[in-house]
Amino acid sequence: MARLPEYLRALHALADAGHETVSSEGLANSAGVNSAKLRKDLSHLGSYGTRGVGYDVGLLIDQIESVLGLTQCRAVALVGVGNLGHALAGYDGFASRGFRIAALFDADPSRVGEEINGLVVRHVDELPRVAVQESISIGVIATPALAAQGVADQLVAVGVTSILNFAPCVLSVPEGVDVRKVDLAIELQILSFHEHRKASLTALPAAGGSALTALPGGLAVTDNQEAIGT
């Protein structure tokens, strides 16, 4: 389930706050989901709660981390140390969540050799050697869209089977390789859609309801992220 990481973050926050146990209700609030959904999710990985009491925070953290495969720190390779790549390389929030940025790569010779956060940028040609040496398990692509497919092919060639792609394009990869994409422009456009929808809903009933600007039908609002708060 894609919500497990969310639960994990909420659990860590609760653990830091000194809580020993949580009820499904409390954890659900912290994670921003329905309590029934949370219980069903957790029940899928076993019965780790105590009726009448709740869930043991520490135990649940261990269990979720175990299921997510976070028991060992995973090595991440970042390809494309540009604008965005710099920010990612300089981010220290990954280490605390079970990941270690193990290598930085770029194709631009003028960037190779640069040191960021204690890591030296290597040329992308060194990927095969370094990937084995550092036992890379996840590749992150932060290159321009045109180079992304090529980089993905290189990553796949050295045995990487999980890729996080920031370039705004679809990657074609062999079966068995997982790709997740993060496209910030898409996120903004979805927000724009909601803005537009809200504006239409509030304007039309008040005004004469001009058919020109009206949305054709209801147009289902499904963007797989719960949005309405509180």
Next chain:
Amino acid sequence: MARLPEYLRALHALADAGHETVSSEGLANSAGVNSAKLRKDLSHLGSYGTRGVGYDVGLLIDQIESVLGLTQCRAVALVGVGNLGHALAGYDGFASRGFRIAALFDADPSRVGEEINGLVVRHVDELPRVAVQESISIGVIATPALAAQGVADQLVAVGVTSILNFAPCVLSVPEGVDVRKVDLAIELQILSFHEHRKASLTALPAAGGSALTALPGGLAVTDNQEAIGT
């Protein structure tokens, strides 16, 4: 639908490549989805295709942009010009997709006044004045998690009803305000989960199937992003 932006990107790419029309099959391949799904999605916003021919690329772009509310360029305010904020502020890919970063804010006095990409970083206290002046329609939060809720409250207070949150925390906002979050650690953890699952699946049938490392049940693999390519 959350897939419309994806279609829009594919359509722009096709338009740049000189295509006048596309079949649902072709566009579906470019966007990485099923052709039936694409047709159903497009049918929700009207009949803009011609049977036997396909869709007019230009017309479809106009229609989707109209539905997404991208006919006018939307002004975006970015709060938190740190590591990540710098990368976002320096990114020129938003302008081409209908967004204009109109203002940068930070609470750190030493950052205020800094110029990035032609924009001056302002103090967050100026938000109310600038928000009205620039008619901000979307707020982006790139501050540490502890400050995120406060910034969200400030954004809501000045009338922003769409927020993109990069801080790893859940935001509580009034009804009618849309929040989308981008948490890179969660993306990595989902990939880690898939890595773990793949490792278990390939190792267990070969080895003796030690019950210790086995996943409890099947554990549905649902992460609302189609992953398997080609």
Next chain:
DNA sequence: AGGCGCTTGTGAAGAGGTGCACAAATCGCG
């Protein structure tokens, strides 16, 4: 020990997304 309140785990119903398969519609060509 027994009852009581609280919480988990889960069955079942409802809702919604997905993909197949096909009728309807359009264009090009003979």
Next chain:
DNA sequence: CGCGATTTGTGCACCTCTTCACAAGCGCCT
């Protein structure tokens, strides 16, 4: 003008996810 090739639009069945509601279980208090 008619026919076939092609492609859209959609009814339908299937399936997953969501949510409610409640029984079962646990701890605590008397």
